[in-house]
Amino acid sequence: xxxxxxxxxxxxxxxxxxxxxxxxxxxxxxxxxxxxxxxxxxxxxxxxxxxxxxxxxxxxxxxxxxxxxxxxxxxxxxxxxxxxxxxxxxxxxxxxxxxxxxxxxxxxxxxxxxxxxxxxxxxxxxxxxxxxxxxxxxxxxxxxxxxxxxxxxxxxxxxxxxxxxxxxxxxxxxxxxxxxxxxxxxxxxxxxxxxxxxxxxxxxxxxxxxxxxxxxxxxxxxxxxxxxxxxxxxxxxxxxxxxxxxxxxxxxxxxxxxxxxxxxxxxxxxxxxxxxxxxxxxxxxxxxxxxxxxxxxxxxxxxxxxxxxxxxxxxxxxxxxxxxxxxxxxxxxxxxxxxxxxxxxxxxxxxxxxxxxxxxxxxxxxxxxxxxxxxxxxxxxxxxxxxxxxxxxxxxxxxxxxxxxxxxxxxxxxxxxxxxxxxxxxxxxxxxxxxxxxxxxxxxxxxxxxxxxxxxxxxxxxxxxxxxxxxxxxxxxxxxxxxxxxxxxxxxxx
Amino acid sequence: xxxxxxxxxxxxxxxxxxxxxxxxxxxxxxxxxxxxxxxxxxxxxxxxxxxxxxxxxxxxxxxxxxxxxxxxxxxxxxxxxxxxxxxxxxxxxxxxxxxxxxxxxxxxxxxxxxxxxxxxxxxxxxxxxxxxxxxxxxxxxxxxxxxxxxxxxxxxxxxxxxxxxxxxxxxxxxxxxxxxxxxxxxxxxxxxxxxxxxxxxxxxxxxxxxxxxxxxxxxxxxxxxxxxxxxxxxxxxxxxxxxxxxxxxxxx
Numbered sequence: 186x187x188x189x190x191x192x193x194x195x196x197x198x199x200x201x202x203x204x205x206x207x208x209x210x211x212x213x214x215x216x217x218x219x220x221x222x223x224x225x226x227x228x229x230x231x232x233x234x235x236x237x238x239x240x241x242x243x244x245x246x247x248x249x250x251x252x253x254x255x256x257x258x259x260x261x262x263x264x265x266x267x268x269x270x271x272x273x274x275x276x277x278x279x280x281x282x283x284x285x286x287x288x289x290x291x292x293x294x295x296x297x298x299x300x301x302x303x304x305x306x307x308x309x310x311x312x313x314x315x316x317x318x319x320x321x322x323x324x325x326x327x328x329x330x331x332x333x334x335x336x337x338x339x340x341x342x343x344x345x346x347x348x349x350x351x352x353x354x355x356x357x358x359x360x361x362x363x364x365x366x367x368x369x370x371x372x373x374x375x376x377x378x379x380x381x382x383x384x385x386x387x388x389x390x391x392x393x394x395x396x397x398x399x400x401x402x403x404x405x406x407x408x409x410x411x412x413x414x415x416x417x418x419x420x421x422x423x424x425x426x427x428x429x430x431x432x433x434x435x436x437x438x439x440x441x442x443x444x445x446x447x448x449x450x451x452x453x454x455x456x457x458x459x460x461x462x463x464x465x466x467x468x469x470x471x472x473x474x475x476x477x478x479x480x481x482x483x484x485x486x487x488x489x490x491x492x493x494x495x496x497x498x499x500x501x502x503x504x505x506x507x508x509x510x511x512x513x514x515x516x517x518x519x520x521x522x523x524x525x526x527x528x529x530x531x532x533x534x535x536x537x538x539x540x541x542x543x544x545x546x547x548x549x550x551x552x553x554x555x556x557x558x559x560x561x562x563x564x565x566x567x568x569x570x571x572x573x574x575x576x577x578x579x580x581x582x583x584x585x586x587x588x589x590x591x592x593x594x595x596x597x598x599x600x601x602x603x604x605x606x607x608x609x610x611x612x613x614x615x616x617x618x619x620x621x622x623x624x625x626x627x628x629x630x631x632x633x634x635x636x637x638x639x640x641x642x643x644x645x646x647x648x649x650x651x652x653x654x655x656x657x658x659x660x661x662x663x664x665x666x667x668x669x670x671x672x673x674x675x676x677x678x679x
Numbered sequence: 680x681x682x683x684x685x686x687x688x689x690x691x692x693x694x695x696x697x698x699x700x701x702x703x704x705x706x707x708x709x710x711x712x713x714x715x716x717x718x719x720x721x722x723x724x725x726x727x728x729x730x731x732x733x734x735x736x737x738x739x740x741x742x743x744x745x746x747x748x749x750x751x752x753x754x755x756x757x758x759x760x761x762x763x764x765x766x767x768x769x770x771x772x773x774x775x776x777x778x779x780x781x782x783x784x785x786x787x788x789x790x791x792x793x794x795x796x797x798x799x800x801x802x803x804x805x806x807x808x809x810x811x812x813x814x815x816x817x818x819x820x821x822x823x824x825x826x827x828x829x830x831x832x833x834x835x836x837x838x839x840x841x842x843x844x845x846x847x848x849x850x851x852x853x854x855x856x857x858x859x860x861x862x863x864x865x866x867x868x869x870x871x872x873x874x875x876x877x878x879x880x881x882x883x884x885x886x887x888x889x890x891x892x893x894x895x896x897x898x899x900x901x902x903x904x905x906x907x908x909x910x911x912x913x914x915x916x917x918x919x920x921x922x923x924x925x926x927x928x929x930x931x
Binding site (some may be wrong): 625626627628630631632633634635636637638639641645646648649650651652653 | 755780
């Protein structure tokens with residue numbers, strides 16, 4: 186496969202600072218004053234011209250949040266976060282709403298170009314089909330700090346009844362759908378960070394695939410944190426009606442900064458009868474420098490509800506960034522015969538800490554879940570897989586298969602596996618397999634004796650280790666992910 | 680041309696190689712035979728640059744370059760190849776992908792153009808065919824689930840693709856049945872020519888019936904005790920190491 190050769194090229198291309206997405210864009214910004222209060226929430230709601238019900242919903246979440254304590258059960262240590270020292274709203278002054286691409290600030294378009302994100306609908310608008318050797322057409326919603334700055338292919342998708350737009354636009358244009366589903370999977374008071382997000386969420390994507398429609402292209406959202414001392418609180422809502430299917434991908438990057446920045450997102454997925462949602466994440470927030478200075482705190486709640494019979498939700502994640510990751514994309518398998526899947530690669534290097542995993546809640550009969558988690562730790566980093574499999578009393582013949590593999594590089598990192606298994610149904614079957622290994626000296630020598638450098642060898646071995654997960658990613662992103670793995674682990678050997 | 684002069688090497692302060700002198704001119708195949716514990720595998724690892732061995736005296740030059748100063752991957756790029764006694768498994772890494780990455784790494788180091796996927800597959804399939812192997816070999820993960828014979832054949836395939844100037848075969852014949860032995864031998868014989876030389880390390884004379892060496896050396900106690908033509912291998916087979924080594928020790 187050429188992808189690995191490309192991976193190696195990329196590694197070679199990157200020298201010195203290995204986080205190549207760390208640049209900053211200089212834009213005129215509309216920024217809310219620091220601090221969190223009802224006034225902040227009213228300001229956000231007013232900026233977004235929201236209806237009264239949504240403001241009320243936000244305020245209720247804020248009231249709940251104030252009664253909650255920051256969770257510290259994850260295996261990660263960090264100083265207390267001062268929630269009053271954060272800007273909760275930051276938007277570029279120009280192009281502050283997704284109109285046509287022509288209206289978007291050219292500086293922003295250049296930023297996305299630099300990040301390699303295809304915001305090139307222009308060609309299509311002008312009636313020019315992309316040439317065959319171009320990337321596959323993909324609709325992109327680009328979220329820059331607190332607002333969506335562009336969403337491509339909306340018209341093409343609308344022809345099939347697919348709604349793909351910023352959630353703030355959905356609130357205005359499709360209020361009934363938003364009202365019905367928002368908070369229906371992750372309630373406003375679900376946990377500390379979900380409550381915070383519900384109170385102050387700024388933008389994110391909204392997807393609705395109508396009955397029987399197979400979404401004609403990949404949908405993706407690209408999140409970029411740019412402004413200083415700003416939190417990003419996006420909210421994503423994906424609904425696949427009966428028999429619908431969609432593949433959705435999100436990517437994330439941020440500038441290199443010495444201070445930590447908070448990212449607390451909520452993603453809700455709803456699959457009705459026979460619907461399929463595939464949700465892939467390539468998370469590459471700035472991880473901090475080699476000594477652990479700076480980086481994103483990634484505290485995210487992601488949950489999918491398989492409400493309908495035979496519905497399927499599949500989470501695939503490649504996590505290489507963030508100083509701290511706290512994230513458990515989950516599936517509630519309510520519909521009979523529904524299927525939940527979780528495929529994860531989590532890479533930590535230097536001083537990164539990751540506590541990530543999944544929850545599979547089996548409620549319906551004949552529900553089935555698969556968990557494949559690959560954890561790679563290098564440097565002085567610490568990585569934990571934490572997963573819950575719960576079989577409820579009515580989950581007749583439910584099944585789960587879990588495999589957790591950890592790979593250690595060097596002798597100063599840590600890998601931990603914390604599985605929680607609860608079965609309240611005697612017919613349910615649960616399997617759990619776990620391994621921990623190190624890149625063996627004989628593997629390294631074997632590769633090097635064939636001409637591979639140490640870094641090439643690590644890249645190859647790590648990519649091999651993650652293959653079961655990488656093959657679940659859309660093709661384009663599998664290549665990206667392989668490059669990312671190699672870059673993330675640069676300097677971890679030798 | 681490989682020139683080993685007075686090579687002494689230790690592992691954990693224990694002397695394993697104790698002054699080896701050996702020259703392999705281009706185009707020649709030399710066999711090194713010896714009893715268990717003679718230092719045969721140590722010799723192959725020291726030549727290919729494995730960590731954990733300390734060279735305390737002597738020199739090795741390979742086509743004029745100081746081999747011992749080079750990293751393992753630099754030695755590979757210089758044209759050295761080691762066929763492992765126990766080939767290593769790389770889970771999830773496809774054999775074709777591994778070989779192409781290796782070949783292109785070598786090409787890059789030499790400043791030669793790299794092969795794209797199509798060019799590489801053409802080359803690899805050609806070699807697979809010449810070695811009477813199944814194309815499946817390229818699709819499988821490197822050595823994972825391979826039988827002992829398949830692993831050794833895979834080493835020969837790698838050698839055929841990477842086209843080294845000097846191939847060290849470290850007991851490649853151990854654990855092979857007669858058919859596999861023949862395939863391995865055919866693979867080496869196919870490379871024979873003025874630009875290819877080989878150091879065949881073996882315990883038994885059997886492989887040398889199929890790859891007839893230009894010279895045979897007897898290694899024992901970390902030194903070359905005797906050298907001769909192919910007939911020395913037969914003599915060893917008939918008289919055993921003890922006889923030869925003893926005689927040599929008396930002569931010295």
